[in-house]
Amino acid sequence: MAEVRLRQVSKVYEGGVAAVRLLDLAVADGEFVVLVGPSGCGKTTTLRMIAGLEEVSEGEIEIGGVVVNEVEPCERDVAMVFQNYALYPHMTVFGNLSFGLRMRKVGKQEIEGRVEDVAKLLGLKGLLKRKPRQLSGGEQQRVALGRALVREPRVLLFDEPLSNLDAKMRVAMRSELKQLHQRVGRTTIYVTHDQEEAMSLGERIVVMNKGRVRQEGEPVEVYRRPVDRFVAGFLGVPGMNFLNGRIEEVSGRKVFRLGSVDLGLPERFNGMLEEYVGSEMVLGIRPEDLLPSGGGCDRMSIGCTGELPMVVKVVEPLGSIQDVYLEFGDSRIVCRCGVEAGLKAGECVTVKLELNRIHIFEPDEVGANVTSNSNLTGLES
Numbered sequence: 001m002a003e004v005r006l007r008q009v010s011k012v013y014e015g016g017v018a019a020v021r022l023l024d025l026a027v028a029d030g031e032f033v034v035l036v037g038p039s040g041c042g043k044t045t046t047l048r049m050i051a052g053l054e055e056v057s058e059g060e061i062e063i064g065g066v067v068v069n070e071v072e073p074c075e076r077d078v079a080m081v082f083q084n085y086a087l088y089p090h091m092t093v094f095g096n097l098s099f100g101l102r103m104r105k106v107g108k109q110e111i112e113g114r115v116e117d118v119a120k121l122l123g124l125k126g127l128l129k130r131k132p133r134q135l136s137g138g139e140q141q142r143v144a145l146g147r148a149l150v151r152e153p154r155v156l157l158f159d160e161p162l163s164n165l166d167a168k169m170r171v172a173m174r175s176e177l178k179q180l181h182q183r184v185g186r187t188t189i190y191v192t193h194d195q196e197e198a199m200s201l202g203e204r205i206v207v208m209n210k211g212r213v214r215q216e217g218e219p220v221e222v223y224r225r226p227v228d229r230f231v232a233g234f235l236g237v238p239g240m241n242f243l244n245g246r247i248e249e250v251s252g253r254k255v256f257r258l259g260s261v262d263l264g265l266p267e268r269f270n271g272m273l274e275e276y277v278g279s280e281m282v283l284g285i286r287p288e289d290l291l292p293s294g295g296g297c298d299r300m301s302i303g304c305t306g307e308l309p310m311v312v313k314v315v316e317p318l319g320s321i322q323d324v325y326l327e328f329g330d331s332r333i334v335c336r337c338g339v340e341a342g343l344k345a346g347e348c349v350t351v352k353l354e355l356n357r358i359h360i361f362e363p364d365e366v367g368a369n370v371t372s373n374s375n376l377t378g379l380e381s
């Protein structure tokens with residue numbers, strides 16, 4: 001079993017930078033977990049501690065049931081793929097792929113067999129005699145990956161391996177990596193700051209900020225039920241819309257008061273929002289959960305509806321879909337919808353909010369989602 005466990009792991013660098021704080025992480029044997037978070041949140045530091053390239057200041061790291069804090073990197077049986085590939089420039093592809101095995105005094109025949117298998121798996125068979133400078137970025141990336149795989153390590157660690165590739169290549173490699181994991185099935189921890197990459201690759205994602213885990217779970221689950229404003233805003237492009245307003249009660253029903261409009265909130269929020277009546281809160285809704293329709297705002301029934309009158313500011317066509325930027329008083333939102341909506345800048349529209357997909361957050365920057373439990377219903381609908 002090559003399960004990886006971090007227990008209350010912290011890293012304080014010289015000079016007092018606390019890069020990772022009391023991190024708990026459990027990766028099951030054969031699982032593909034993605035650590036995702038903004039630049040500087042401690043992702044690389046976490047990987048380097050698992051690989052043994054960085055000492056742990058506090059806490060325990062366990063691989064395959066054994067604490068490895070004091071185990072040398074070469075004896076941990078993990079392989080790391082770095083962002084810059086770090087290939088040996090003077091060696092051929094074959095030389096690069098076989099280097100680790102030669103160092104470990106693996107027999108010549110065994111080396112040739114394993115390199116051949118990995119080269120076949122990664123489509124590198126025709127390139128074995130070339131030097132890294134004679135390869136494209138994507139090919140170099142595959143060699144770096146092959147160098148890790150050929151060692152048949154218990155654990156694979158990837159540190160932003162796709163970030164040097166162009167957008168198209170990144171997407172192509174992404175699905176190759178996924179298929180590769182399905183075939184090879186090794187315990188993998190993958191680091192990226194790109195939320196889209198994380199969502200598309202991970203069986204499970206771990207969202208980090210400032211050295212701590214904010215939330216972990218299946219990508220769709222974390223996307224649909226973010227625990228706080230940080231996670232809600234970090235996942236998704238364009239990001240979740242946040243509207244400042246106040247929770248009020250009108251005829252026994254909770255509403256979100258936005259200037260002169262009361263947005264009716266789902267009934268299942270009633271109990272949850274009891275203690276927040278009269279408080280300034282933040283309503284969150286994703287761009288795809290808004291539906292604008294033309295025809296003016298006059299048919300707007302002010303009251304407990306899930307609709308807002310808004311003015312179209314900018315329309316950005318993106319092929320089959322479009323992003324529409326809208327304004328209502330001081331509030332600005334973006335909506336992602338089909339092009340058939342046919343909206344124009346300056347037009348007055350009614351925007352319908354998908355009530356099942358609304359979140360209510362406490363007002364600070366990383367405010368807790370006080371309705372996160374209730375959105376289970378939203379998920380099912």
Ligand SMILES: Nc1ncnc2c1ncn2[C@@H]1O[C@H](COP(=O)(O)OP(=O)(O)OP(=O)(O)O)[C@@H](O)[C@H]1O
Pocket residue numbers: 013014015017018019037038039040041042043044045046193
């Ligand atoms: N050797 C070091 N000495 C001191 N501070 C460091 C060192 N390495 C990293 N740090 C700091 O630790 C924090 C976490 O760095 P880390 O490289 O783990 O972030 P990251 O999440 O990988 O970011 P990125 O997405 O930019 O790669 C940062 O504030 C960084 O400046």
Ligand SMILES: [Mg+2]
Pocket residue numbers: 043044045159
């Ligand atoms: Mg990093």
